[in-house]
Amino acid sequence: AQKITQTQPGMFVQEKEAVTLDCTYDTSDQSYGLFWYKQPSSGEMIFLIYQGSYDEQNATEGRYSLNFQKARKSANLVISASQLGDSAMYFCAMRELRNTNAGKSTFGDGTTLTVKP
C-alpha cells in the first residue's frame, strides 16, 4: 500500500525567505505521480505542482519547485520568496498509475505553514 509521510506538522518562515516542506512516500509501484496542494483556512484545495515518477527534471511552477529524489523516495516542496498569503496547510499526495489501482490517491497529513511579517 502506498503511504505519504509529512514529518513537519507546523513550519514558520519569515516573509521573503524560502522554505522547504518535506514529503517522503512509500510505494512498490514504478509508475506514480506526486502532487502538492495548498489548503487555506477557507478549506478549498489548490493544486500547486506535479512530478511524475519518470520525470528526470525537478518540476517548477513560479515560486514553487519540487525537489524530487527518487532513490530516497522524497518529494519536498520549496517555496521561494514567501508571502503572507502562503500561510496555509500544504499536502503532499501520490496517485497510483497502474491499471488495477489507476487513479487511487493518497494524501499526507499536511504541514501548516505560517509566514511571519
Place this chain on the structure above:
Amino acid sequence: DGGITQSPKYLFRKEGQNVTLSCEQNLNHDAMYWYRQDPGQGLRLIYYSQIVNDFQKGDIAEGYSVSREKKESFPLTVTSAQKNPTAFYLCASSTRSDIANPTYEQYFGPGTRLTVT
C-alpha cells in the same frame, strides 16, 4: 464557468439517519473522488470512480456508499453504519489517470461540513 459544486455547505443530521452529499462537475472529467478530512488532518480517500458505472473503494469505505450513473455526478451516502460521520467531505474530479496520462491534477469542490449529533 466550469467547476465542481457540492451542496449543501453545512449539513446537520441526527444519529442513525442516512444522508447523501451531492457532487456535480461540468469539467467533462471521467474520474471523480470522495475524501474525508477530520480537523487538522489530511485527506482520506473514501471512494473513487475512473469512469461512469464503475467505482472502487478507497481506504475508508466502510459505512459509505456511492453511485456513478452519470459522468457529471458522484453522490456520496453516509449511512448509519458509519461510526463517526462528523467531518469535512471533499469531492474532486480529474481527467482519468493512467500510465499513458499521468499528469492530471484533481480539481476540488468547496466541501460539505457534516455534523451528526
